[in-house]
Amino acid sequence: METNEELDDEFDQCLVKMKPHVLRLSPKSERQRCANWIKKLCEPPGSGPTARKNRNSYASLLLHMLQKGLVEGPFAHKPQPGPLATLPAHMSIYFDEPGHVSFPASAESGAKSLPDWVYGELSDNSSSSVTQPTATSTLQERYHGTTGSWTHRRSRTENGVVSATAAGDKDYHSHVDKTRRDANEEMFAYDSSGMSPTKTSFRANSSLKEGTMMRRQHEKELEMRKQMMEAQHHEEKLRLQQRHDEAIQKILDRKNSEMEDMKNHYRSKSKEMDTTIRKLERKVQTLVKESAMIRDSRDQQIAELKKMVEHSDQSTQNEYETKLHEKTAEFEQEKFEMQKQHTKAIQEILDDTNVRLHKMETEYSEQVDQHAEVIRDLEARITQISQESEKHNRAQAEQGREKAELERRNMLLSAELENIRTRYAEVEKAAEQARDDQEMEMRSMRNKTDASIEFMKTEHSLSLAKSVDTIRELEQHIQDLKQQLQDSEHRRQRELRDLESMLKQDKLHQENLHEKQIMSLRSELEGERQDNHNKILKLQQTIRDKDEQLEKFAELRKMQSQKAEKALEEFKQQVEHNSSRMFDDMKAQMQKVEADLLQSKELRQTQTREYARQLEQERKRFEKQLSDQETSHIEKVTQLVQQQQMERESMQQEHERILAVTTDRLQGRVDEEHKQSLQRQDRDTAMIRGLEQQVRELREANMQSESLRKQQLVELGLLREEEKQRAQRESETAVSTLKSEMEQQRLRLQRDHSAEIEQMLQKTNSRLKDIEKDYNERLTKTAENNRQLNDTIETLRQESSSCRNDLERQMTDAIAKLEDEKELLKKQHAAYLKTLHQDLDKQRSRARQMERDLQQKDFQHQDQMTHLKQDNENRMRGFMPLSVRQELEDTIESLKSQVTALQQTSIVLQEELDMNRKYPSNVRSPSRN
Structure with missing residues (x-):
């Protein structure tokens, strides 16, 4: 384990x-x-x-x-x-x-x-x-083999953070001191021994050995400095590591103490919460006991109240039986008066409906006249828009003429480009001829320089440096000119792009605004139409509901009257014969009035439907005309904008193509010149390499001849000196003449080359300026055309917005009128319903009174029957014959059957009264809504 x-x-x-x-x-x-x-x-x-x-x-x-x-x-x-x-x-x-x-x-x-x-x-x-x-990588890993093994230990804190500390600090410091001493000794040895190789090198005249020794010494010095810096860096890093470990340890101690404080704090809080929970549990138990006691007391009170209610019900029943007899007589008189008032109210309603229908017919005729005026205004607007479209066609023809003129200018520019090409070909031929002459002269110069190799090498290197400088300057000048051309071209292209982007943004912005306005107006019109339609449907539905309610009320009244008649006929056939005949007459009159009301309602509904249908037809026709005009106008505007955009794109593409061709040609010329200069430089370097090779061979031959002819040189030293001086003078004169000729030729070629480049640049600049002028003029023309088109579009938008505003105003007026009419109808209907509800309440109260009277009479009849039965039984008991007793029993049975029938009718009437009591809530709910 x-x-x-x-x-x-x-x-x-x-x-x-x-x-x-x-x-x-x-x-x-x-x-x-x-x-x-x-x-x-x-x-x-x-x-x-x-x-x-x-x-x-x-x-x-x-x-x-x-x-x-x-x-x-x-x-x-x-x-x-x-x-x-x-x-x-x-x-x-x-x-x-x-x-x-x-x-x-x-x-x-x-x-x-x-x-x-x-x-x-x-x-x-x-x-x-x-x-x-x-x-983060330590020097211990880099110099693991040289510095020895290091021992480390991991120390764990309370939070578990690992801190690494070095165990062998003394060994490390001794090792660092040792490396420093070794580095100082090597530096001293280098300083002391560095003089001897230089002395020996000067004695031996070996430049190659001197260079290698200096490089090695420099590398050793850099290596030693590097080791010193790394040792110092490692030492400083360990110090910082120790400081960092101490700071982290302090932070961890502080955090641990804070954690202990937090633990103690939360422990105390948990104890407090436990105590509060116990207290709350005790309170809950006490509350449960109190609720049980309250429940028991409540049950006792409910039982007592039930007893009191039963006792009060019996007393109230007796009181109501006494009052029922008093109200029966009043009910008949109130019923007759109510029928008279009802007939008067129906007649007034019919008169009001006739007046309103006449008013609606007059308003409808006025609205038809207004719609005819709006249609005439729209026709005038259509003619105006057609005239404006003809103006747009004329502007399009003018743009076509401008396009033809621009194409003619383009042909002239292409002819000028052909002339420039021919001139450039002639210039290239002249440059080729000059190049051939230069090559011939270089060959002659190469043959002349074979005699004096050493002196010619130095002079040629100087001339080569000068020529390289001049070529570099010319190349720099050419690069600057190229950069200027590119900058000017980029600037023009940027300006063109900016103008195009601005025009496109303006156009898109205007189109988006126009479309948004059209969509918003359409959405508003659709919303208003939908609202009006919904309102009309709601009103029609409410009217239907009210009619149905009226029919139900009439049916209920009929049923109640029929039942009341049956009950009265059974109890008072002779007394209420005249009243039943009068009630039948009133019933017939009510039916006639209801039929008249239904007929007037149907006429009003048909008129409203006809008016709504005609209004919808006019609205659809007007919307169709408006949409056709808008679509035609939008198509014309889009066609004009597309044509203008296509022409602008074609002009821009032509301009870009011409600029690309000219820039490619200029770039080709500059590249050819650069290639030629590089070829010349390569030839010069090849010639220099050949001359250097010849110099090396001659040096080797001289060394061999010197070793073989040392004795001859000692004997003929004086003669050799004189010959050398004479040959040196001759070579110097020849080299000076060659040098002057080369310098003159180089200057002449440089002048010719610079003059040609300046001429070409002047021509290209003049050509570019002409192109800029042409395209600036074209841009101004296109901008003017765009401005004119924008003005026309703006005028059309303003006119369309004014038309929409007029139509919206008319629609709002019509909607306001309809709303006023609806409000009047609602008020009248509410008043009518209110009167009906009042009548129904009165009838309900009378029906209740009649019911109570009937119950009282029933009870009296039963009491009388029981008393009569008892009296008859007492009187007839013992001395009545069988036949008489049988007859009396038959009469008693018939009376019992009549009593049961009366009880059944009273039960039916009680059920109807209960239904009538429930029914008023259903009747009054629509008026509340």
């Missing part, structure tokens, strides 16, 4: 081997996520070995994923707070892969390198340790 120290060493080894893989990750987010996971893994795992094994399995899985270059699974998101969860079983697949390597728990391998990069990532999660791996 593995101990805790072995598991910690294995974890340290995993951390050390994670470093290069984490630093190699390119996204910053992945590096920070890995650093957070390492921080989580470095927290204290617990006392047992199972937590450490779980931590080590997480670390080995992270290392394996970093080696593969794919961070996934639990490491795809930030770690959760709290202890580490056990690693899932399916993650063991990663450990079974062939690329996975297990790490043995050896303390030596875990102490080979310092994981200070982990500390940098864990301290503040900054990006310096990730984005700059050289700043």
Whole structure:
């Protein structure tokens, strides 16, 4: 079984081997996520070995994923707070892969390198340790073989942050001092021994050896300085690391103390909450007891109230029976008066409806006249729009003439370009001839310079440098001219693009505004139409509902009157014969009045439908005409805009094509000149290489001849000196003459070349200016045309908006009138319904009174029957014959049957009264709505 120290060493080894893989990750987010996971893994795992094994399995899985270059699974998101969860079983697949390597728990391998990069990532999660791996890599890894092995230890704090401290600081300082002494000794040896090779080199006259020695010495010096700087950097880094560890330790101590304070605070809070919960539970128990007591007292009160209500019901029933007899007589008189009032109200309603219908007919005729005036105005507007379209056609013809003129100018410009091409061909021929002459002269110069190689080499190098400078200046001048041409061309193209973009934006803006206005107006018209239609439908529905309610009321009245007649006929056939005849007459009159009302309503509905249909037809016809005019106008405007845009695009394409052709030709000329200059430079360099090769061969021959003829040179030294001086003078004179000739020829060619370039530039500049003028004129013309078209479009929009405003005003007036009429109808209908409700209430009260009277009479009849029965039984008992007794019994049976029939009728009347009591709520609900 593995101990805790072995598991910690294995974890340290995993951390050390994670470093290069984490630093190699390119996204910053992945590096920070890995650093957070390492921080989580470095927290204290617990006392047992199972937590450490779980931590080590997480670390080995992270290392394996970093080696593969794919961070996934639990490491795809930030770690959760709290202890580490056990690693899932399916993650063991990663450990079974062939690329996975297990790490043995050896303390030596875990102490080979310092994981200070982990500390940098864990301290503040900054990006310096990730984005700059050289700043976090230690000198211990770079100079592992020279500085010796370093021993480190991992110290764990209460929060689990890993702090790495160096254990061998004294050995390190002694090693740094030793490296400094070695570097100083090597520098001193270099300074002391650096003089001897220079002296020997001057003695031996070997320039190559001197250069190599100086370079080696310089490299050694740089290497030593580099080692010194690295040692100083490492020492300073360790100091900063120690300071950083101390600061982190202080911060961790402070945080731990704060955490303890917070724990104590929350413990006290939890205790307070427990006490409050206990108190609340006690209160709840007391409240439950009180509620039970209140419930018992309430049940007792309810029982007492039931007893009181039963007693009061009996007393009230007796009182109502007495009052029922008093109200029966009043009911008949009120019924007759109510019928008279009802007939008068119906006659008044008929008169009002006739007056309103006449008024509606007059208003409808006025609206028809207004619609005819609107149609005449629209026809005048159509004629005006047709005249404006003819004006647009004339403007289009003028644009066609301008286009023909521009094409003619384009032909002239193409002819001028052909002339320029012929001139350029002549200039190229002259340049070729000058180039051939120059090559002939160069050959003659090459033959002359074979005699004096040493002197000619130096002079030629000077002349070559001068020629290179002049060529460089000319190339720079050509590049400047090219840049100026490109800048001017870019500027013109930018201005053209800006103008086009501005025009397009204005056009799109105006079109969008026009379309938005049209859409908004259409949506408003549709909304108003829909609202009007919905309102008309609602009014029609309400009228139908009210008619149905009136019919129901009439039917109910009929049923109630019929039932009342039956009851009165059964009880008072002789007394109420005249009243029933009068009621039949009134009923016939009511039916006639109702028929007249229905007929008037049907006439009014037919008139409203006819008016709505005619209004809808006029509206559809007007909308169709308006939409046709709008579509024709929009099509004409779009055609004009498309034609103008096509012409503008064709002109711009022609302009761009001409500019591209001219720029390509100029670029070709400049490239050819550059190629020619490069060819000349290559020829000169080849000639110089040949001359240098000849010089080397001659030097070798001279060395051989000197070694062979030392004795002859000693004897003939004086003669050789005189010959040398004479040959030197002759060579100097020849070289000076050649040099002057070459300089004159170079200056002449340079002058010719510069003059040709200036002429070409002047021609191109003049041509470009002419092109600019032409296109500026074209742009001004197109801008004027666009301005005119925009003005015409604006006028058309204003006119269309004025027409729409007029139509909207007329529609609003018509809608306002309809609303006023609807309000009047609603008020009249509400008043009529109010009167009907009042009549119904009166009839209900009378029916209740009659019901009470009937019940009272029924009770009286029963009492009389019982009294008569008892009297007859008492009188006839004992001395009445059988026949008389049988007759009396038959009469008693018939009276009983009559009583049962009367009871059934009273039950039916009671049910109808209950229905009537429920019915008023259903009747009054529409008026409330």
